[in-house]
Amino acid sequence: MNTETTAIVSKLLDSPKKIAIIGHKNPDGDAVGSCLGLQFLLKQMKHQADVVMPNDFPEFLKWLPGCDAITIHEKATERSKAILEVADVIFTLDFNALNRSGDLCPILSESEASFVMIDHHQAPDDYAVATYSDTTMSSTSEMVYHFMSALNKIDLLTKDIATQLYTGIMTDTGSFRFAATTAITHNVIAHLIEVGADNASIHQNVYDTNSQDRLRLLGVALKNLNILPEYRTAYITLSQNELDEHNFKKGDTEGFVNYALSVKNVVFAVIFIENTQEAIVKMSLRSKGDFSVNEFARSHYNGGGHNNAAGGRSTKSLTKTVSEFISILPSYKDALIHDS
Numbered sequence: 001m002n003t004e005t006t007a008i009v010s011k012l013l014d015s016p017k018k019i020a021i022i023g024h025k026n027p028d029g030d031a032v033g034s035c036l037g038l039q040f041l042l043k044q045m046k047h048q049a050d051v052v053m054p055n056d057f058p059e060f061l062k063w064l065p066g067c068d069a070i071t072i073h074e075k076a077t078e079r080s081k082a083i084l085e086v087a088d089v090i091f092t093l094d095f096n097a098l099n100r101s102g103d104l105c106p107i108l109s110e111s112e113a114s115f116v117m118i119d120h121h122q123a124p125d126d127y128a129v130a131t132y133s134d135t136t137m138s139s140t141s142e143m144v145y146h147f148m149s150a151l152n153k154i155d156l157l158t159k160d161i162a163t164q165l166y167t168g169i170m171t172d173t174g175s176f177r178f179a180a181t182t183a184i185t186h187n188v189i190a191h192l193i194e195v196g197a198d199n200a201s202i203h204q205n206v207y208d209t210n211s212q213d214r215l216r217l218l219g220v221a222l223k224n225l226n227i228l229p230e231y232r233t234a235y236i237t238l239s240q241n242e243l244d245e246h247n248f249k250k251g252d253t254e255g256f257v258n259y260a261l262s263v264k265n266v267v268f269a270v271i272f273i274e275n276t277q278e279a280i281v282k283m284s285l286r287s288k289g290d291f292s293v294n295e296f297a298r299s300h301y302n303g304g305g306h307n308n309a310a311g312g313r314s315t316k317s318l319t320k321t322v323s324e325f326i327s328i329l330p331s332y333k334d335a336l337i338h339d340s
């Protein structure tokens with residue numbers, strides 16, 4: 001975090017404040033871990049700090065220290081409105097455009113609180129008085145660690161904060177294997193473990209909680225895997241029926257797209273997930289090397305994210321969405337084929 005941003009944040013936090021901490025819609029491990037870590041820090045600094053999420057977060061995160069006190073806007077709208085109404089400062093974490101906050105967006109847009117952004121996605125919007133944006137970072141949770149350091153508050157790192165931040169970094173880096181994982185990330189992780197983050201049990205809590213339904217749904221996803229070698233592309237579809245047959249719960253499809261990306265020579269992978277309730281097809285896009293799924297998702301699917309991991313959506317039917325996707329690929333053939 002640069003000195004100017006540090007100075008603005010230090011000034012904002014130099015007296016006790018009412019603070020709301022917001023994560024993005026469909027919060028993942030990084031959103032939940034970073035928001036909780038920041039909340040536990042700010043409370044120690046004598047601020048009143050509440051975490052508000054637009055909608056619920058996955059079961060596999062429901063053991064994190066402090067997660068029971070998270071306000072879910074979709075379930076507790078009055079409480080979340082009350083928190084946001086009195087907030088002096090609003091931190092937005094793991095997203096950089098207010099429309100990523102779902103139904104909280106209109107409330108945030110109207111708010112007169114001072115906004116602080118901590119985020120690692122590309123192309124941040126300009127809504128905050130302090131923007132800590134770094135697209136080279138592995139995760140927002142790693143940034144919360146650096147934020148603590150910049151404010152000279154690393155002494156306040158507790159076992160709980162270490163656990164929350166470890167979980168965010170682990171989930172966003174695919175257990176420390178994606179390209180954005182650096183030596184500095186590993187230094188941060190080493191410190192988190194020193195302070196008490198129990199790496200083995202965190203890993204088990206997050207990844208070893210498969211239900212039979214989820215594994216069978218993975219079986220369906222793998223059966224539906226399609227490979228287009230001429231574009232070094234692979235995709236998976238899941239229809240609403242297939243989800244229903246396996247009692248789909250939020251988070252169940254997390255990581256499925258990585259199986260498509262793991263196919264030899266494939267550099268671009270997409271999973272298309274039908275959501276009849278929202279009348280959309282949700283897409284998760286992943287790539288290896290230089291092919292930017294962020295640009296692809298922005299250009300065609302009203303989405304975005306990072307170079308190698310992005311999301312988007314289509315309002316067409318599942319079949320139409322897939323056939324359109326295939327029809328777009330020829331214009332990216334050079335980029336896909338020449339990629340390493």
Ligand code: 5GP
Nearest residue numbers: 283284285302303304305306309310311312
């Ligand atoms: P996922 O595929 O896991 O939902 O998302 C992959 C990455 O892209 C995450 O970092 C996520 O925050 C981001 N992302 C997902 N959907 C969107 C979207 O609609 N817009 C933007 N800007 N980013 C997204």
Ligand code: MN
Nearest residue numbers: 030094140172
């Ligand atoms: Mn993240």
